[in-house]
Amino acid sequence: MTHNDIPAYMAHVGASARAAATGMARASTGAKDQALRSLAQRLRQSGPALAESNEFDLIAARQGGLEGPMLDRLQLSPAAISTVAEGCEQIAAMPDPVGEITGVKRRPSGISVGQMRVPLGVFGMIYESRPNVTIEAASLAIKSGNACVLRGGSEALHSNLALWRLVQAALVDAGLPPEAVQLVETTDRAAVVHLITMPQYVDVIIPRGGKGLIERISTEARVPVIKHLDGNCHVYVDEQVDLDLALRVTTQKYSPCNTAESLLVHAAQGAAFLPRIGTLFAAKGVEMRCCPASAALLHAVPGARVLPASEADWSEEYLAPVISIRQVDSLDEAIAHINRYGSHHTDAILTTLHAHAMRFLREVDSASVMVNASTRFADGFEYGLGAEIGISTDKFHARGPVGLEGLTSLKWVVLGQGEVRGG
DSSP states (O other): OOTTSHHHHHHHHHHHHHHHHHHHHTOOHHHHHHHHHHHHHHHHHTHHHHHHHHHHHHHHHHHTTOOHHHHHHHOOOHHHHHHHHHHHHHHHHSOOOTTOEEEEEEOTTSOEEEEEEEEOOEEEEEEOSOTHHHHHHHHHHHHTTOEEEEEOOGGGHHHHHHHHHHHHHHHHHTTOOGGGEEEOOOOOTHHHHHHTTOTTTOSEEEEESOHHHHHHHHHHOSSOBOOOOOOOEEEEEOSSOOHHHHHHHHOOOSSSTTSEEEEEEEHHHHHHHHHHHHHHHHHTTOEEEEOHHHHHHHTTSTTOEEEEOOGGGGGOOOOSSEEEEEEESSHHHHHHHHHHHSOSSEEEEEOSOHHHHHHHHHHOOSSEEEESSOGGGOSTTTTTSSSOSOEEOSSSSOOEEOOTGGGEEEEEEEEOSSOOOOO
């Protein structure tokens, strides 16, 4: 089987995944946890080899003009390796959701009816840049009893291949089918077309990358897609707030999808807060795209890069040192702005008013809503999920960081003792 014959190659990958999914669905918790612990150990022992593979990708990326946040996402640093290894161990220590029966109720007919949590089967993962996603996806697939087919970006091929070999070795260590986690070894984009149009082999597709990738996958896929298109996250500074807390929470790393792209400030705090946050943004080289009221307060900040905001800026995910800033006159206006322009990913209120915090939690229509905390916490590892397969802004089948339960579904089970239905 050659990678040049894409239809045949992808059919082979899909059929192998489907066969492996059967074995994973019946795998014991002990075997799955053994594979995860083995993977964590292999990751820690393979630091130099992984760094060498990653350097191949980094050199090629720099030569190809990749820079800034995209280059940052590609880097497989010792800290990143340590984090994914710890994630494997955290997932191994978590309860196994597969086979759990809940909500059992006795019916007047004598039968007992409940729901059992079961694996989805086979999921396809299409992602860009971040090689750590290979381990996050594999570890969640293993614990949730699924098989997966991974297709990383061409810019991370050497890194992903090195990580995938560790995953397969760990599966073999635990007596599980190595085909349960497969990596598409060709960079030919035709492979993606086949992966997302094979419902006979793949149960769900999870794209993780830029908006263009996710839109294309969502449009062309013939299987269900778990997705989020944008990460236009908001921080709202309320009329009563701890200003020092607000300054600390608002200034965060700008490359991830859970970074605040938009800052809303109540007019009662504009004069006190905006010049201070503007000074911090100016020191970091952040460009501020502002409403007229905000701009009037920020123009006087030394070194501030202040531009007028366009209508498009309120909806933009910059993934760059740029932020949109708007003054609002009320909590109602802030909530309405977020629900209109936000991407339903993650939004935060900074406030000392409990009633305002509770209204924000109830009324902001986003997958994660936060009080007095950074939007950067919208992450499966931070939520205690061990890792995440991605963040979903859909309302079905999963919402927010997708961990183990998001990779399972519920089926009805009926327990009886010979009952029959009359009539």
